[in-house]
Amino acid sequence: MITNKISLLVGGEAGAGITRSGFLFAKTCLRGGLYVFGANDYQSLIRGGHNFYTVRADREMVYSQADTVDLLLALNKETILFHKDELVSGAGVIYDGDQISITDEELGRGDIKLYPVPLRSIVKELEGPQIMENTVALGAAIALLDYELELLDSVLRDTFSPKTAEQNMEAAKQGYDYTREHYGNSFGYRLKKTVSAGKKRIFLTGNEAIGLGAINAGCKLYAAYPMTPATSILHFLAPLDRQHKMVVIQTENEIAAVNMVAGASYAGVRSMTATSGGGFCLMSEGLGMTGMTETSPVIVLVQRPGPSTGLPTYTAQGDLRFAIHASQGEFPRVVIAPGNVEESFCMTIEAFNLAEKFQIPALIISDKYLAESHGTAEPFDQSRIGIDRGKLITETEYTGEGEYKRHKFTEDGISPRAIPGTKGAIVRTNADEHNELGYTTEDPVLTTKMTDKRFKKLDALNKELENYETVKFYGPAKADATIIGWGSTKGPIREAMKILGKEGITVNYLQIVYLHPFPADKVQRILQSAKKTIVVENNKTSMLSSLIRERLLTTVDHKILKYDGRPFNPEALSQSIKEVL
Amino acid sequence: MVTLDDLKTPKTNTWCPGCGNFGILMAFKKALIELGIEREEAVLVSGIGCHGKMVNYVNINGFHGIHGRVLPLAQGIKLANPELKVVGFAGDADQYNEGWGHFAHAARTNIDMTLIVHDNMVLGLTTGQATSTSQQGFKSKSTPFGVIPPMLNPVAHALVSDGTFVARGFSGDMFHLKNLIVEAIKHRGFAFIDVFQPCVTFNYLNTYDWFRQRVYKLEDEGHDVTDRKKALEKALEWGDRIPIGIFYNKERPTYYDNLPHLKDAPLTKVPTENVDVTSTLNEMM
Numbered sequence: 001m002i003t004n005k006i007s008l009l010v011g012g013e014a015g016a017g018i019t020r021s022g023f024l025f026a027k028t029c030l031r032g033g034l035y036v037f038g039a040n041d042y043q044s045l046i047r048g049g050h051n052f053y054t055v056r057a058d059r060e061m062v063y064s065q066a067d068t069v070d071l072l073l074a075l076n077k078e079t080i081l082f083h084k085d086e087l088v089s090g091a092g093v094i095y096d097g098d099q100i101s102i103t104d105e106e107l108g109r110g111d112i113k114l115y116p117v118p119l120r121s122i123v124k125e126l127e128g129p130q131i132m133e134n135t136v137a138l139g140a141a142i143a144l145l146d147y148e149l150e151l152l153d154s155v156l157r158d159t160f161s162p163k164t165a166e167q168n169m170e171a172a173k174q175g176y177d178y179t180r181e182h183y184g185n186s187f188g189y190r191l192k193k194t195v196s197a198g199k200k201r202i203f204l205t206g207n208e209a210i211g212l213g214a215i216n217a218g219c220k221l222y223a224a225y226p227m228t229p230a231t232s233i234l235h236f237l238a239p240l241d242r243q244h245k246m247v248v249i250q251t252e253n254e255i256a257a258v259n260m261v262a263g264a265s266y267a268g269v270r271s272m273t274a275t276s277g278g279g280f281c282l283m284s285e286g287l288g289m290t291g292m293t294e295t296s297p298v299i300v301l302v303q304r305p306g307p308s309t310g311l312p313t314y315t316a317q318g319d320l321r322f323a324i325h326a327s328q329g330e331f332p333r334v335v336i337a338p339g340n341v342e343e344s345f346c347m348t349i350e351a352f353n354l355a356e357k358f359q360i361p362a363l364i365i366s367d368k369y370l371a372e373s374h375g376t377a378e379p380f381d382q383s384r385i386g387i388d389r390g391k392l393i394t395e396t397e398y399t400g401e402g403e404y405k406r407h408k409f410t411e412d413g414i415s416p417r418a419i420p421g422t423k424g425a426i427v428r429t430n431a432d433e434h435n436e437l438g439y440t441t442e443d444p445v446l447t448t449k450m451t452d453k454r455f456k457k458l459d460a461l462n463k464e465l466e467n468y469e470t471v472k473f474y475g476p477a478k479a480d481a482t483i484i485g486w487g488s489t490k491g492p493i494r495e496a497m498k499i500l501g502k503e504g505i506t507v508n509y510l511q512i513v514y515l516h517p518f519p520a521d522k523v524q525r526i527l528q529s530a531k532k533t534i535v536v537e538n539n540k541t542s543m544l545s546s547l548i549r550e551r552l553l554t555t556v557d558h559k560i561l562k563y564d565g566r567p568f569n570p571e572a573l574s575q576s577i578k579e580v581l
Numbered sequence: 582m583v584t585l586d587d588l589k590t591p592k593t594n595t596w597c598p599g600c601g602n603f604g605i606l607m608a609f610k611k612a613l614i615e616l617g618i619e620r621e622e623a624v625l626v627s628g629i630g631c632h633g634k635m636v637n638y639v640n641i642n643g644f645h646g647i648h649g650r651v652l653p654l655a656q657g658i659k660l661a662n663p664e665l666k667v668v669g670f671a672g673d674a675d676q677y678n679e680g681w682g683h684f685a686h687a688a689r690t691n692i693d694m695t696l697i698v699h700d701n702m703v704l705g706l707t708t709g710q711a712t713s714t715s716q717q718g719f720k721s722k723s724t725p726f727g728v729i730p731p732m733l734n735p736v737a738h739a740l741v742s743d744g745t746f747v748a749r750g751f752s753g754d755m756f757h758l759k760n761l762i763v764e765a766i767k768h769r770g771f772a773f774i775d776v777f778q779p780c781v782t783f784n785y786l787n788t789y790d791w792f793r794q795r796v797y798k799l800e801d802e803g804h805d806v807t808d809r810k811k812a813l814e815k816a817l818e819w820g821d822r823i824p825i826g827i828f829y830n831k832e833r834p835t836y837y838d839n840l841p842h843l844k845d846a847p848l849t850k851v852p853t854e855n856v857d858v859t860s861t862l863n864e865m866m
Contacts, residue, residue, distance in 0.1 A: 243860075260653045420665055440636075440637050
């Protein structure tokens, strides 16, 4: 009997409430005191197709989904056929036996426990909508796992209106009772409330964490155009704008969004936009304008596979170079890649601080896997990072020496920043090259000086970043190999380390969090003592390897690359690592 | 009170002698003075083109942005701080070609700002190509055999996009234009003025004389500015007689009016510090 360690997959057609069901089960586990990771997989369509959501719950911290499935909730037959090879020996399958017939022959194996439950007739009896079948299946899963129905009920109560919750609780109970009665304790997996039950952990997506970080950082204007997988930031922030006195606006396109946040930043308001690769293409010109005008919006780039439309609802890390180099000309920027939900929260706040302090655009680069997967975290510490608005002049009147100059030359390149409306200050900026007052210039000396001024800020930024956790290091100092990665590969890498550790193979892991400016010294120091280096990335050309080569003149020993739109699975990744060791 | 002297800048003007932009520049300055708007209260946003240099010639807050993006940039500024008077200046290619995608949306979104388009029906700064308001048959460097499609009608488009203030001026009639700008800035909502602005170097067709022979003032003919259908009828007039003046002026709630949570303070005055997200965190447990 395996207790408090489960990988569950719920699958079915789009529109059948797959993600919601998976989420409800995940929350049920969370409230029972387990750590949970939830990942969705869906296609770019509204009805039909095949969607699934995997939930992995454990009494220890889980960083990613698992390779295999212990319990399958199949809302159609395709789900069974699609995932049969992922099932572990002794895995269970809950499905509607009245609607679906499945044979060992079709499964191609005889080691699976089939648990037919009359989902549809239970729902019919309750006169509920068909979508409630998945709640019946959830009740059945709770019964098979010998878990507490009350945990699911509490989640249902917090998710639905009282009437709908009531109906769903009844559906879950019917599924639970039927399964108890027919299958008793026949399943080899069990969930039990742990001592952590009632401990208040949070369960959220990377995008939600970025949204929370933005609110906490005092972002007051969010402008965006919907694009998967960035859209859920817009969905998250829109209903919260009144509570936090923000403007959340859906613009006509991404070009409008980036210009709007630039305008808001100029006017003195912290502002943010988010998009995916295609939208970021449209934002490139505006990004350069923020560099030139020294305005400081935060831009979130949530990657999906490209080029062009690519796989709109899947994951990739193919835009790293694009984020670092987008837009014509040369200007300083910061590019930050969080690797989990907690980092998504914290680094969004850091992005706002750095953007304003150095008067540069700050880019957060994430991807679909991080953005839309749910992870467990302790409630975020909201006061740890604090707000730093740099040289912002907050007085209502400018009292500095002489005429106010928005682009004044200073030692560190950063000019005191008045906002329009400040008495005694005319705030002028310019996408054309300009003088200190913001007037257009084509003078060669001034052009050089202004360019140098902007790049002095990069020196200052580099200095500031020495005190930031620009890289993170996990595992023992001495190891058989050093894994190097950035962004969302963090989860699968940390899981793979656990797997390898159990087999006596020690690897450590360097996560590069700040990709630009590149933390060359810190990376160098770690790589110097690495026995063997392995870059793990969700792209074809290993952009991180090229970046390391460019910055450190070092060639990494091995690259493990995946570019099929899917995240790494920990078992498979650990196998790949073993192969190159 | 702000004076013409206060609005002067140290920059040497580089528009061609006789450029229609001079009339717009002076009309705008006079409008600011007439309205008693302090230099710190107003923001001038401009795009790319000859008009874009406005930011160099008026000593008020300014943001010289990129080609075609005056509207979202200005909207961002206004949303951040509705206490500012935001006036966007664009060119015809800037707004009606590169930035056309923003135009209808600005009209319907109705963020309180003014857009003044320097419409010389040609691309000036890139030395003479056709724009979407160049007349059919207009020969230019890019259209040596004449412009093929008919010209775009921005005034009509503003009207059908639910613009709340739609006007047309002529830079050859500076006082009339000044009055239009005064009314546009006073208007609560998105105010749009298309300004005939002869390009003395690249538009040999639509000259001062050409316009003078054709333009007439709507107000002289008793036009009812609250009648949208009539306004559209007038907007479609083109040929020997071309109307200028206010086509339509009828306020409706602005975008900001629909944000009740911001009634007390603009975004710039909402504290950035100590924003508490605990209630949302609690929902995630």
